Every structure is written in structure tokens, then in C-alpha cells.
Amino acid sequence: MKNNLTTDELAKIDQLENYLIKKTNHFFGYPVTFDFDYSCLYKFLKYPMNNIGDSYYEGGSYQINTHDFEREVIDFYAQLFNAPENDYWGYITNGSTEGNLYALYLTKRLYPSGVVYFSEECHYSIEKNIDLLSLRSEKIKALENGEIDYSDLEKKIKENKTLPAILIANIGTTVKEAKDDIKKIQKILKIHKIKDHYIHCDAAFCGSFAQFLTPKPSFDFSEGADSIIISGHKFIGSPIPCGIIIVRKSNKEKVSNYVNIIDSLDDTITGSRNAISALFMWYAIKTIGKEGLKSKLLKCLKLTSYTFEKILNLEVKAWRNPNALTILIPRVSKKLQNKWQVATHGELSHIIIKPGITKNMIDKFLLDLEKEFKMDLALLE
Numbered sequence: 001m002k003n004n005l006t007t008d009e010l011a012k013i014d015q016l017e018n019y020l021i022k023k024t025n026h027f028f029g030y031p032v033t034f035d036f037d038y039s040c041l042y043k044f045l046k047y048p049m050n051n052i053g054d055s056y057y058e059g060g061s062y063q064i065n066t067h068d069f070e071r072e073v074i075d076f077y078a079q080l081f082n083a084p085e086n087d088y089w090g091y092i093t094n095g096s097t098e099g100n101l102y103a104l105y106l107t108k109r110l111y112p113s114g115v116v117y118f119s120e121e122c123h124y125s126i127e128k129n130i131d132l133l134s135l136r137s138e139k140i141k142a143l144e145n146g147e148i149d150y151s152d153l154e155k156k157i158k159e160n161k162t163l164p165a166i167l168i169a170n171i172g173t174t175v176k177e178a179k180d181d182i183k184k185i186q187k188i189l190k191i192h193k194i195k196d197h198y199i200h201c202d203a204a205f206c207g208s209f210a211q212f213l214t215p216k217p218s219f220d221f222s223e224g225a226d227s228i229i230i231s232g233h234k235f236i237g238s239p240i241p242c243g244i245i246i247v248r249k250s251n252k253e254k255v256s257n258y259v260n261i262i263d264s265l266d267d268t269i270t271g272s273r274n275a276i277s278a279l280f281m282w283y284a285i286k287t288i289g290k291e292g293l294k295s296k297l298l299k300c301l302k303l304t305s306y307t308f309e310k311i312l313n314l315e316v317k318a319w320r321n322p323n324a325l326t327i328l329i330p331r332v333s334k335k336l337q338n339k340w341q342v343a344t345h346g347e348l349s350h351i352i353i354k355p356g357i358t359k360n361m362i363d364k365f366l367l368d369l370e371k372e373f374k375m376d377l378a379l380l381e
Contacts, residue, residue: 028351028365029343031205031325035296035356036237038280049275053264054256056089060264070278076285077230078246080211082222089253090246091268092232092278096204097125099229099245102269103200104129104166106227106247109255111164111196117156118168119148121178123202126168135166145321146170146178154188164196165189171219171228172206175345177326177352179206179217186224198251201228204243205352208235209297213323226251232277235296236284237355242277296355300325304353307362314370325353329369336372340365 005013024034053060055067055074074090093099100123107114116137118126130137138156141149148170157165167189169180182199189197201219203210207230210217219225232242252267259266288296304325311318311329319328332342332349342349351365 023341024356025361026340028340028357028361029337029349030341031231031234031352031354033233033235033237033355036239036284038239038283041276041279041283044276044279051092051273051275051278052271053259053262054267055091055278057265060262062262062264064275066275066278066282069282070275073244073278073281073285074246077207077228077244080290081207081220081225081228081246083246084221084248087249088221088246089249089267090244092273092281093229093243093245093268094270094274095233095241096123096202096229096231096243097129098269099204099243100125100168100200100202101129101132102245103227103229103247104133104135105269106251106255107166107198107200108133108135110198110251111166114164114166114196114198115160116166116168117153119170119173119180121146121148121173121175122168122170123174123204126202136163142173142178146173146176148180148185150184150188153185154192157188157194158192161192161194164198165194167197167199169199169201169219169225171201171203171210171217172324175326175343175348175350176328177206177321177324179210179219179321181218182224183218198226199224201225203228204231205234207231208293212294212297221248232281232284235293235354236281236288238277238280238284240274240277240280242274242281244281300353300355300357303357303359303362306359307351307353307366310362310366311369314366314373316369316373326350327353332369333372336368339368 047064049064049066050062051065051067051070052062055070070092078088116130116135117140119140119142121142141152143149167185169182171179227247229243229245232238232244257266308318308320308327316329328348328350331344331347337344342351
């Protein structure tokens with residue numbers, strides 16, 4: 001294709017690249033990995049690929065797709081999450097918000113009168129999706145560590161015990177990276193004889209590595225999950241936001257519809273779907289694999305411990321959940337927040353050590369944190 005851009009327009013593209021390089025080197029507050037290289041796949045950007053339809057369906061009249069690669073990604077994570085061998089299905093979404101929406105849409109079709117129980121520490125997409133689907137819901141209190149308050153959950157379930165229960169379990173909350181225990185949730189359901197129930201695990205950030213933690217959180221299919229979502233751009237890494245949802249096939253088939261125009265099943269939220277993300281995720285699992293994910297986790301845990309100790313040595317009050325890659329500190333100034341893209345919630349700020357973060361970046365951030373802390377002390381004197 002002929003390049004008709006002006007000199008100023010070309011310069012604007014160069015400016016964008018320089019801007020992104022700078023911002024990527026100052027990126028501490030969000031669980032988004034920038035340790036990846038998909039350059040060998042860029043040649044596929046010249047094709048009008050579209051993963052419309054169900055990648056597991058034998059058929060489909062739109063055939064410029066990456067369905068084969070998508071299935072391999074789903075199969076990989078289904079095995080990682082101990083999904084039943086012949087009873088799982090999934091697809092690659094535009095992100096975890098879509099994954100959460102799909103899970104809730106599925107539960108609405110399965111249990112129209114169900115009540116959604118979700119923690120006040122849930123990602124904001126949960127409440128938004130509940131509103132979009134007009135679902136009945138109960139917001140549950142959270143414990144100080146960010147985990148769901150099981151006593152409050154039991155109280156709310158008891159009040160609605162004649163209705164199906166839809167449980168949202170967080171496997172790494174947005175602010176504190178707390179992990180809910182679905183075994184405890186199931187115990188409550190059993191005590192109150194709630195036969196019709198569904199457990200959805202929002203594991204957007206932690207899902208790719210939670211199986212390698214010691215102790216391992218209770219969240220996979222063998223432990224009672226009915227669906228699990230993760231984000232592809234968070235711990236794995238992708239230049240395009242994407243997600244992965246895996247559900248029990250037996251549940252999905254109850255709401256599946258055939259669409260004549262595409263000669264395929266309509267099992268997803270969107271019609272047209274990003275085909276390049278499936279290729280990126282396939283490349284990631286083939287080049288990294290389970291051992292690679294575990295290795296990245298161990299490296300991040302080591303760097304998190306280093307950062308945590310350094311912050312404590314500065315006499316800055318810091319806190320983290322066990323095995324978390326998220327460190328909470330008192331709310332930082334707007335200047336520091338903007339420079340390092342530090343996520344802030346109420347009186348707390350947090351930094352997240354994910355793949356791509358280096359010791360050199362950490363040390364530079366700590367210098368700025370120390371300067372700010374000393375300045376605050378000086379103002380108090």
C-alpha cells in the first residue's frame with residue numbers, strides 16, 4: 001500500500017512510539033504484562049481474519065479465521081484448570097469484562113430467578129454486567145484482606161434460600177489481590193441445601209499462575225467451579241486486550257443457537273471476534289508453556305518480596321496478601337501517581353510486579369517514593 005502520509009503525520013507516529021516507550025518504562029499500578037514479542041506474527045495482519053462463530057463447531061461459512069489455534073488455547077487452559085475431559089467449552093473474548101458478562105448471561109439462561117452474590121471487592125465489570133442483564137443481586141461485604149465475608153454471604157444466601165444462587169468468586173481482587181475460597185462457598189450452599197447454584201471464578205490476573213502457588217487457591221473445576229475467566233493481556237501479555245473464558249460444555253449447550261447466515265453456532269457475546277488475539281495466545285502457550293508461566297511467577301514473587309522489603313525499609317507503611325504480586329501503600333501524590341501510573345483507590349495506592357518489571361525500574365520508583373515520603377515528613381515537622 002502506498003504511503004501518502006505527510007512529513008508531519010509520519011513525525012506524529014514517531015512521537016507516539018517515543019511516548020509509549022516512556023510510559024511503558026513507568027508502569028506500576030496495573031496488572032498488565034509488557035514482556036512479550038509477537039513480531040513473527042505481524043505478517044498475519046494483512047488478512048481479514050474473523051473468529052465469528054463457535055471454534056468447536058464443524059462448519060462455518062466464514063473461514064478466514066484462527067479457530068484451530070483458538071481451540072488449542074482453550075484446551076491448554078482447560079487442562080490447567082482441571083476441567084472435565086469431555087465437558088468443557090470456551091472462547092477468546094475481548095477481555096475479562098466480556099468473560100464475566102458471558103458467565104452471567106449463561107446463568108441468566110440457566111437460572112432466570114437466580115440471585116447473584118458478589119463481593120464489594122469485585123471488579124467493577126461485575127456490577128455493570130448485572131445491571132446490563134437486569135439480574136437480581138446481593139452485594140456481600142469483604143474482609144479486611146479483600147476476601148469475601150463468608151458470614152455475610154451465608155446470611156444473604158439464607159435470606160434467599162428458595163432461589164438459585166449465582167456466586168462470583170474473586171481469584172485476585174482488583175485492589176488487594178485477595179482470593180476467595182470456593183470450597184468454603186460450597187460448604188455454605190450445602191448447609192442451606194441450595195441445590196440450584198452456579199460458581200463463576202473471576203481470575204483475570206491470577207488465573208494464569210494461581211495453580212502454581214503454594215498453597216494453591218481453591219478455584220478450579222475439580223473444586224467446584226462452573227466457569228473461569230482470565231485476561232490474556234494481564235499475566236500472559238498481549239498488545240491487544242483479550243480474555244479467555246472456559247465453562248462446562250453441558251451448561252453451554254442448554255443455551256446454544258444455530259445461525260444460518262454463518263452456518264455455525266452463536267455461543268459468544270459478540271458476533272465478529274478478534275482472530276489475531278487467538279494467534280497471540282497460541283504463540284504464548286507454545287513458547288512459554290506451563291513451566292514458563294511458573295518460572296515467570298517465581299521471578300515476579302522474588303521481585304515483589306524485594307520491593308516490599310525496600311518499601312518497609314523506607315518506613316512507608318506497606319501491606320500485601322500472602323503470595324500476592326500486589327503491594328499496597330498509603331495514597332501517593334497525584335504527581336507520583338501520574339508519573340508511574342500508580343492505581344489508587346480511596347486512601348490506598350498499589351503497585352503490581354508483573355512480567356516486564358525489572359529491578360532497575362523498581363529502584364527508580366523507590367527513589368521517587370522516598371523523596372515524596374521525606375517531603376511529607378518535612379511538612380509535618
